[in-house]
Amino acid sequence: MSNFVALLFSGLTLGAIYTLVSLGIVILYKATGIVNAAQFGLVGLGAYIAFWASTDAGMPLLVSYLLSIVVMALVGVGLERLTYAPLRTRPVDSVFLSTLAGGFAFVGLIVLWYDAEPRSLRSLFGLDTVTILGAPVPKHSLFVIVVCAIAVAALSWAFNRTDMGRQVRALAFDRDAARLQGIAVNRLSIITFALASAMAGLAGILLGPVAALTPEMGLSPMLFAFGAAIIGGFGRFGGVVAGAVLLGLAEQFGGGYISTNWREIFPFAVMLLIIAFRPEGLFGGEASARL
């Protein structure tokens, strides 16, 4: 039982982190119609900025987290200008490759800045644990889950209740009609790029204490985030969250009960099967026709 609870919480933690990356991808897809493959570089960069601020710059941990998120939002604006704005009229494929290149540029920058050696980011709660049903659960896990829940709630409020959210929904529903109605597509794409990259940065910060910091640390979270977005049909947030949690749990339970070495195979296999047999997602989606 205690093993089960421990695995459950670590699965939920990973699921929460994948959710953040994945919602960034989905929001960006809704606002611009492209799939952003730079997320993995952004995850890493967010974690490294927080690492730099908290160790080399000697700032308090919370301040360095916030600093990293703000800087990441600005990085997102730069990314939009560099990889998306010049390719606005090109096919989705080109933008996918250009954002992928952008992501690798971030990886390269991290290698230049530090090096490829693994590092570790401190958590706000250190290594403290609480005991739930006999299992020691790190406080950091609970923190990740709470932060992610708040982020999802805030995001879905913004998406469903604000003007900007309505504009993004209009763009996702019918791009051409929305543009004819005079929605400021440029401004929205900058804002959503900033938002998506801030979320990726936050995911990196939360992932830092769980996994080691390496320049390419964001690659498998991004792939799982793609998987979660597909499971959710690039549609409702609930589906995306469920997809991310499903993949996180598949990783942890597969690793815990079947084999630790083969841990990451399980979510990838789930992804592959879902793309093969339910490309529209498990919850009914809208994107498979367009992507």
Place this chain on the structure above:
Amino acid sequence: MRRVLASERDQSAGAKPGHRRGKSAGALPPVYRRRHYLTVVAFLVVIALIGAGNTENMYQISVFNNALTISVATVGLYFAYQLGGMFAFSQAAFMGIGAYTSAILSPDYGFVFSAGVALIVAAVLSYGLAFLLRNAKHMYFAIGAMAFAEIVVLVLRNWEVTAGPTGGGNLYGIAPPSVAGYEFPLPGDIFWFLLAVLGVVLLLSVLLERSPLRRHSLAVKAIPQVTESNGIDPRRSAMTLFTYGSTLGALAGVLQAHSLGTIAPESFEVGVSINLFLMLLLGGAGSLWGGVAGAFFLTWLPEFLRPVKEYETVVYSLLLLAVIVLFPNGIVGAISWLAEKARGWTGRKGKAANHA
């Protein structure tokens, strides 16, 4: 209504009016000309002449060998991605499948047989993958192929057969290639073997370029509905091309394993596939030669970048970004653009002479 407009955007985007973007990466490759055979021969002769002077220099020739090997993989990628329209982020994984299959079998069965088995295994697996993902379009296929590639690398790293638990999947001491009793022990010898293999691959590929398969796939790209109503199954040509391309990837893996003598799972990760894409796009995805040009260019670039080795990833990715944004036709596109300019210039001169 939305979908019609969106698809219009996608198709018109490649053939946007304007300067050299007119024949951008999204547009169709040039029509086949007989010159292709001559180009293959000329290419082989040039590489042979340059390489022959370097066979004594172990380091130089190993760079050559690397470029020749990678060319096979990027030519495969050209067929899978450019003609087949499949985002083959699994290319490096198929290289790995080829490399490991051949490396594991060759001590018992010899080079030719194990290489053959490796190609068959890769062909079956790639067809299986294409079949599994037959309903997945563009991004979905890309993500599915990435998931497949991650699975392959995890298997290589953890399976007993690939020395996963004991050696982390690293294999050493793989015998150099030998065909019909003739061995190629030194890098200088392997160079000639690789050149011959690349020559065969290029000739096969030129034949494929002349075949109905290419015409079908171009038609599928340009006018999918019409093509389908004319009885051409768009999926089938894409799946065939993906299988051919991935099998070439496996061949590159076989060549790499036997020319280097050692392989590790890291050389077949998704990042390597992205590098192969970089080579193809840099060389120019619109032509078979783009892959070769990109492979040679990017294998030599690190030699020039050696003093600033840590900048490699940044330079690569910014280069890729610049190519996608500024030169959708890559090196080959730029060369043929220059050639056309030159021809137009001489043509104008001729006309001017006529006038006078």
